[in-house]
Amino acid sequence: MILVSAKQMRLADERTINEIGLPGIVLMENAARGAAKVIVEAVGEVEGLAVAAFCGRGNNGGDGLAVLRMLAQKGAVCTAFLLAKAEQLGPDAAINLRVAEACGVEVIELPDEDAFDLYAGEMAAYDIYVDAILGTGLSAPVEGLYLRAIEALNESDAPILAIDMPSGLSADTGRPLGQAVRADWTATFGAVKRGLLLDFENHAGELSLVDISIPPHVFDELDIDCLLLEPQTVAALLPPRDASAHKGDFGHLLVVGGAPGYSGAPCLAAMGGLRAGAGLVTVALPAGLNIVAETKLTACMSHPLPQTATGALDVAALEDARQLMASRQALALGPGLGRAAESAQLAIALMNVIEAPLVIDADALNALAESPEPPVWAAEQVVLCPHPGEAGRLLGCQTAEIQADRLDAARRIAAKYNAVCLLKGARSVIAAPDGLAWVNDTGSPLLASGGSGDVLTGLIGGLLAQGSSALEAALCGAFIHGLAAQLAAEEFGLRGLAAEELADYLPTAFATLEAGHDHDHHDED
Numbered sequence: 001m002i003l004v005s006a007k008q009m010r011l012a013d014e015r016t017i018n019e020i021g022l023p024g025i026v027l028m029e030n031a032a033r034g035a036a037k038v039i040v041e042a043v044g045e046v047e048g049l050a051v052a053a054f055c056g057r058g059n060n061g062g063d064g065l066a067v068l069r070m071l072a073q074k075g076a077v078c079t080a081f082l083l084a085k086a087e088q089l090g091p092d093a094a095i096n097l098r099v100a101e102a103c104g105v106e107v108i109e110l111p112d113e114d115a116f117d118l119y120a121g122e123m124a125a126y127d128i129y130v131d132a133i134l135g136t137g138l139s140a141p142v143e144g145l146y147l148r149a150i151e152a153l154n155e156s157d158a159p160i161l162a163i164d165m166p167s168g169l170s171a172d173t174g175r176p177l178g179q180a181v182r183a184d185w186t187a188t189f190g191a192v193k194r195g196l197l198l199d200f201e202n203h204a205g206e207l208s209l210v211d212i213s214i215p216p217h218v219f220d221e222l223d224i225d226c227l228l229l230e231p232q233t234v235a236a237l238l239p240p241r242d243a244s245a246h247k248g249d250f251g252h253l254l255v256v257g258g259a260p261g262y263s264g265a266p267c268l269a270a271m272g273g274l275r276a277g278a279g280l281v282t283v284a285l286p287a288g289l290n291i292v293a294e295t296k297l298t299a300c301m302s303h304p305l306p307q308t309a310t311g312a313l314d315v316a317a318l319e320d321a322r323q324l325m326a327s328r329q330a331l332a333l334g335p336g337l338g339r340a341a342e343s344a345q346l347a348i349a350l351m352n353v354i355e356a357p358l359v360i361d362a363d364a365l366n367a368l369a370e371s372p373e374p375p376v377w378a379a380e381q382v383v384l385c386p387h388p389g390e391a392g393r394l395l396g397c398q399t400a401e402i403q404a405d406r407l408d409a410a411r412r413i414a415a416k417y418n419a420v421c422l423l424k425g426a427r428s429v430i431a432a433p434d435g436l437a438w439v440n441d442t443g444s445p446l447l448a449s450g451g452s453g454d455v456l457t458g459l460i461g462g463l464l465a466q467g468s469s470a471l472e473a474a475l476c477g478a479f480i481h482g483l484a485a486q487l488a489a490e491e492f493g494l495r496g497l498a499a500e501e502l503a504d505y506l507p508t509a510f511a512t513l514e515a516g517h518d519h520d521h522h523d524e525d
């Protein structure tokens with residue numbers, strides 16, 4: 001499914017109206033009908049319910065007026081708080097103002113904060129609110145009257161339907177500009193705005209896409225560069241599992257990492273690789289920790305590497321690691337690597353000599369960020385898996401800047417390092433060096449625990465070992481990792497899952513996805 005920017009949506013609206021000739025008022029009527037349906041389906045009977053809309057002065061407000069009129073026709077008692085003077089409204093909204101009033105909607109003009117304050121006391125008395133203040137026209141942090149209305153909505157206990165966008169939420173970044181409405185439902189029109197998926201704080205609530213009769217070819221003509229990662233896409237990218245295969249067919253992953261106190265991370269990555277279906281996995285870590293890996297792991301092999309006096313990986317391990325890679329198909333570099341200078345040197349040296357696909361994570365990413373010259377990699381060879389803090393170091397900016405526009409951050413990292421970037425966090429973003437990006441909406445708060453990132457790194461490494469490209473491995477890894485957490489949450493609830501248990505859910509996640517896809521496949525027959 002495509003995810004559009006505000007600009008792309010406006011372009012689609014304009015082309016539909018001006019080139020195809022479908023009047024804006026028709027689009028607005030379709031939008032309102034779809035939005036009203038969301039409320040009726042959510043609450044059932046609206047007869048007698050008190051419904052209030054906060055309406056801005058643009059077309060978003062026009063939508064809200066039309067929604068109220070439709071609910072009034074179903075017996076709801078509707079009040080529109082118009083945050084403007086009637087004469088300020090554009091033509092389509094003005095039509096819906098007149099029609100709403102003619103159909104029994106009470107319209108109260110609140111053009112400024114003083115007028116708003118006069119009604120503030122009465123605004124808590126409604127059963128349902130419609131947020132029609134701002135949509136894709138949002139262009140600056142909300143303040144003044146609009147901010148007061150957004151605050152009033154967020155202070156109310158009644159459910160809120162957001163029209164097109166939760167007001168105050170950027171359609172492009174999914175971040176609030178000042179403050180944003182926290183809605184129970186959002187009815188978005190024509191196409192899903194990317195901000196609705198990038199919004200890792202989920203202001204939108206339950207999201208519905210409403211068809212407003214924009215012809216599909218209008219969207220085809222947009223330069224779409226952002227997609228929602230969907231099951232059928234991932235299922236089609238999974239490495240094949242031929243029944244007659246033997247372990248050598250599924251590749252051999254090498255994990256290089258570990259440092260005193262961080263022996264778990266490379267072992268978790270190894271389990272992730274194994275659970276991803278790699279035929280063989282070897283963990284190479286400081287010699288002093290080898291016995292730990294031997295003890296923790298059964299099906300994975302381990303290999304002791306030269307270490308420094310403090311027990312961290314030494315740059316002298318380069319030759320061993322290169323020899324190990326001669327008979328392995330992918331490298332997972334960085335889990336538990338630690339911050340020793342020698343280990344960072346080793347990581348950079350490996351990045352410069354390895355020709356096999358590799359996934360880079362954790363302190364190997366920090367080493368990369370500090371390296372003066374980014375290594376030169378083949379296209380489609382490398383996956384970087386930064387969390388927002390590591391992403392900030394890779395771009396030389398604060399974490400807050402990363403989180404302010406996660407799509408842009410992932411794209412900038414992918415372009416700077418000529419690698420696929422999987423920016424972790426709720427609603428992870430996968431960006432390719434050419435700028436094409438996906439938003440992944442599988443996952444669970446369970447993932448916010450130490451080690452789940454190591455499992456993801458191993459999962460991606462395991463897919464690379466089976467022949468997936470960097471982009472395929474990042475897309476499948478992100479989706480399956482989140483799906484595994486969702487499956488675990490069905491048993492665990494939302495806290496307390498240990499990362500090693502997450503790895504155990506990976507095969508079920510693969511099976512669930514493949515079963516779902518096979519089902520779809522039969523549907524297609």
Ligand SMILES: NC(=O)C1=CN([C@@H]2O[C@H](COP(=O)(O)OP(=O)(O)OC[C@H]3O[C@@H](n4cnc5c(N)ncnc54)[C@H](O)[C@@H]3O)[C@@H](O)[C@H]2O)[C@H](O)CC1
Pocket residue numbers: 010013014017024027028031056057058059060061063133134135136137138139140141142143146163164165189212
């Ligand atoms: N024909 C169409 O384009 C359709 C649009 N639909 C709905 O219309 C909105 C987009 O409407 P638009 O008038 O362009 O903008 P908004 O209503 O979102 O915003 C109104 C107005 O507010 C000003 N503004 C921007 N930021 C701020 C701010 N921080 N504080 C105060 N005022 C602000 C700005 O000038 C805007 O123009 C779209 O979301 C849909 O809901 C129809 O649904 C379909 C057809």
Ligand SMILES: [K+]
Pocket residue numbers: 060131132133134135162163164165166167
């Ligand atoms: K809105």
